Amino acid sequence: MYLLPCPHCDHSATVGPAQAGDQIPCPQCGQSIAVPKLGELRQLPTAETSDSDQKERDAGSAGHANRPTVLFTALGLLAAGLFLAAAFCAVNWATISVPTTTEGHIAQFEEAYQEVNSAQMIREWEEINRNGVDLPAMYKYRAMELDKQAWLRNTSLFFVAGIVAVMAAVFVGRGSRSADA
Incomplete structure (x- = not known):
């Protein structure tokens, strides 16, 4: 499960890989959130990790990706x-x-x-x-x-x-x- 921030209220909604490419309602404000495709979804922080852990992991792998x-x-x-x-x-x-x-x-x-x-x-x-x-x-x-x-x-x-x-x-x-x- 991934944490997808709402573009309207910045509350994070939990989404799974099966929802990639769909529209979901925000649990906080109810506005529609577009769930990105699976490749972009995998770059979001997971529900199990904190934001700081995700930022460290992204910073470490950014130089090695290409x-x-x-x-x-x-x-x-x-x-x-x-x-x-x-x-x-x-x-x-x-x-x-x-x-x-x-x-x-x-x-x-x-x-x-x-x-x-x-x-x-x-x-x-x-x-x-x-x-x-x-x-x-x-x-x-x-x-x-x-x-x-x-x-x-x-x-x-x-x-x-x-x-x-x-x-x-x-x-x-x-x-x-x-x-x-």
């Missing part, structure tokens, strides 16, 4: 941003076409060396011994291959982080719903 909603919204926005980043990375991954792979490149060398005669192989060997096998730069296909792998890894990381943010938002949403009940 925190779950703000946190839920923030986590939802974070999840949306993470999924957008994952989509961006996936598009970049899909648009990189690597002309060959390391295995294909080795197969090309093996095929080319089968057509080379012994004298050419000896000259190649001597050149390798003289100059070494260090390449001044990475093969272009290998750099593209590494870029493609990096985009796929970033896609996976952003997607997993988005799923975690969604799960956290659901957890916060359920927690605030059970706290309201």
Whole structure:
């Protein structure tokens, strides 16, 4: 039962949740009092608690009332941003076409060396011994291959982080719903 003040004489009438949205007569002055809806009715002091207890409880919970909603919204926005980043990375991954792979490149060398005669192989060997096998730069296909792998890894990381943010938002949403009940 809740204490509803009369707007005409300030006497408190006792109302129950079943009377939410109805009109009741004031027990003091007899004027009609509009009973608020259930959400507003629950904010009124109850017949069992005093006004000072209700004011303390309202003051303590006023700062915490919007925190779950703000946190839920923030986590939802974070999840949306993470999924957008994952989509961006996936598009970049899909648009990189690597002309060959390391295995294909080795197969090309093996095929080319089968057509080379012994004298050419000896000259190649001597050149390798003289100059070494260090390449001044990475093969272009290998750099593209590494870029493609990096985009796929970033896609996976952003997607997993988005799923975690969604799960956290659901957890916060359920927690605030059970706290309201």
